[in-house]
Amino acid sequence: MSQESAAPQKAKIGAEVVVEALERRGVKWIFGVPGAKIDSVFNALKDSAIQTVVCRHEQNAAFIAGGIGRMTGRAGVAIATSGPGSSNLVTGLATANTEGDPIVALGGAVGLEDRLKKIHQTLDSVNLCKPVTKYSVEVDSPRAVAEVMENAFRAAEGGRPGASFVSLPTDVMAAPAACEVLEPSLAPRLGAADAAAIQEAARLINKAKKPIVLLGMLASKVSNVDAIRRLLLDGKLPVVGTFQAAGAVSLTEFPNFAGRVWQTNNLPGDMALAHADLVVTIGYDPVEYWPSIWNRGKARPIIHIDVEGADIDNSYRPSVELVGDVGATVAALTPLIKHSGPDLEMSNLLVEIAREREEMARISAAKNGTPIHPLRIVNELQSLLSPDMSLCLDMGSFHLWIARNLHSFRARQILISNGQQTLGVALPWAIAATLVRPADKVVSISGDGGFMFSAMELETAVRLQSHLVHMVWIDGTYDMVATQERVKYGRASGIEFGPVDPVKYAEAFGATGMMIRSPDEIRPVMKQALDASGPVIVGIHVDYRDNHTLFESVDTRAIH
Template sequence: MNGTIKNAQQIGAELVVSALEAQGVTHVFGVPGAKIDAVFNALVDSRIETVVCRHEQNAAFIAGGIGRMTGKAGVAIGTSGPGASNLVTGLATANSEGDPVVALGGAVATGEALKQIHQTMDAVSILKPVTKFSATVGAPEQVNEVMANAFRVAEASRPGAAYVNLPKDVMTHACAHTPLPFPAFAGLGLADSAAIKEAARLINAASTPVVLLGMLASKPTNSAALQAFIGKGNLAAVGTFQAAGAVGAMQFSNFGGRVGQLANQPADRLLESADLVITVGYDPVEYWPQLWNKDKDRKIVHIDVLPADLDNCYRPYAELTGDIAQTLQALTSLIDRARKSAISSSILELIQGERLLLAKQAAARNGTPVHPLRLVHELQQFVGDDITVCLDMGSFHLWIARHLYSFKPRQVLITNGQQTLGVALPWAIAASIVRPHEKVLSISGDGGFLYSAMELETAVRLKTNIVHMIWIDGSYDMVATQEKLKYGRSSGTDLGPVDYLKYAEAFGAKGLMINKPDEIASVMTKAFDTPGPVIVGVHVDYRDNHQLFEMLHEDSIH
């Protein structure tokens, strides 16, 4: 029977690794140390590849990227003390972004946990606020139980982060158990039938219904059901940054674009016009309700795996809680509205006209430094089905999130929950592992790049085919722009120069530079054709960044 005695000579660390294998884990990412070395030693004899990283935070970022693209928890591992505390930012990011991750941390022996000795730390308490699950394996008999529950919680409903604390004595004691399997039959079902019928009635009766797509709408199974839902009702839709790719090319004429962070996107006009909002897989952290629904007297239909967090600005009238794909399929069968609303049609036609005009204007921007719109216009030509795009946080992120389109779920990875600097390169490493036959483009500003640039060595060691683009302006520009709007000046935002070509070469990567707009296509083509990691630098003209912050709702600047 599963969970019973298998090998009396097995130790806790070996059972931890067996549990990872049972979960289908193929890679773990982390940094070794004395309190976790028994697990690292057991990994040598397993089918799992151990990827040594240069910082535990980046190991957690990579694991989060694995989780987002596969739906299965990625695994990060670190030692006790600072090894565990360095995981905090990566786990907080994954938890708020809905990315399943299980992190393993070493710890002093159980009998020493309350003593002030080397690397004593209450890591469970530190990590509890930024995870869905945080627990210590207190005895050998608990290893398989805690490991199974950590994975189950991390991957369940709205995914997130789990942390398992592994005391060094438990890892070296005999442990006579086997990994615990998940239930053979389990999962969410349809939402309440009465709620589905009421949602359909509201949608059929609405004058201008608009669908607001969130992170879980971009889960492939949910995205497939979404296409039929939007098509059957001829519904207008907008998406948060993290819902990128949820709407397919066939429904692009119904898509108003992305909303999030700054309430001045073209799609905000469409959302503003709605007399009924249907949210699908949406979490308020993606786009705060007070930015898009403050003082609005309109009904909301909430379709998600979890009930809504009730808010003064987010009070669903119909709540459809259950499996999103199944619920959408049931709801679609009850939709009876063949025509798009006149208001939605008018706004969508206007947005499409603006897209075409903007593309024409972007192609004509020939100055140096290079304007963001020209860069986005040129990069759009490379975003086919065979590429994954990983974005860091910064001014460049807003230009791309607003103007770059994709039609494949989880093709464009964007940070929005914690808006974390440094995620792009680690996510790109994850993409190169999950999608080894695809091209990977990661992009950061010069401010965010050095947060995780040490992992370029990891990328080179793994022989990953990554193109990492750095938009250079010598500052934390997004912060500076907001400071100037608030105070009339900036503070603490200027950076020193870095020779990115020499930096790349020092790590064994290729370095390329875009010096003028007409070089973008040729340099990027060369970068994608070059084996191994490539760093591409480009000096960017951010003089129009103030336009990103125009016509903002109150509280958008934060």
């Protein structure tokens, strides 16, 4: 035996175990910003099959990872160094955790013996992240590296998905790991909810004269939509959905779809929801639409279908809770529903809502002039929204116009921030979409305020050669805030900022920049942008004079 073959195999260090754990979890990309306290993990990544994507800000790294989690159901991974590197992850973790997006974030840390000292970049990142995660821990021993990594993924992907944070002290990462990498364990698979509870839910639905279904964020999960659509179709049930349920209803069930609902309680769907004598919530989280708004003072039965029990509220006390796999539970419930369909009043309401949709489309198509009315932009986007497109929305006035009036029939085709309503998510989500949905056309949209929260990641998109189109609606203000301030106080405060030329900005990063200058240019410019290679920024000046109607009235005749 040669001396070389007899040499003992070098023990893996903690950083190498972390990276191998990621590989065994099937992680393809990791997004982050390097630093001295996490450099051993970056060094180990160099020898792995994982693509390290360096971002321009840790918050955006978390946004990209969260977007991957939402679109795939598998945790995306972000990485940052100690101190401000880890604290910069917090907004991304809070967004993902609130909105049910699985993500695992890794943060560097000072050595164990220094963590109580006031030295460079000392920070109790574990306790900082606990309120915004499902799981936040520090690896405090070389023996614990593999098990902590496994538990982080299980927490992020299990139940109602969310965020995990793992603090990796620099000395533990550099030390020989006294453990073996664990094979990923199969997450416990929930079955349908309790049979007796399902029977009781069916009895209540069949007894009701005016039941309605309220779809939430988990209703748009790809594994749940087929069962939900079958329930709506076979059960002849009218339905509304939160913004994050977009795409759960297909074109087949669309005639019974009363629309989306949101926190202003002034949408057509709200009328249908108010009319119902029983509400079936599916995959709904109160953060999407507060029960105190849509159910205050109502004594009607509520049936709660979710992977977790209800958060009891004065206005949300379910009569029956069906806790289990959402798809399996809905599939078990469907054959028990013997409902004749919407009553006459609800039927008339659905017909009127459908008529108003058609009228809104007619009004929208006729909107001319510059700046351009949001409804005209939405109307043109609807014509461009093919089944092979992903649409990622930031937060702002534009987001409300789109969420209310643009229809999607593919689960999670539209990504919306509805829990934290976080500015800056759209472009990072679009970058994620180009990675996990390479066959899709990818469009992201922000206002000119939200755009600057993550605009630096345009360089990342250029480096990745991401084929995406980012549309910037320009008005020079934080208009959604301004509109609400005017409703409350009769005036706006602190909402103006200076201009940025989106074409020059794009070109400075090596991307393509375009402007839409009239309503008739929307479709041809967007088609040109979608056909271009690499990232494209498209600017458009918008007329927000009707934004008060978003908060005051749903009557289309109020829009002039």
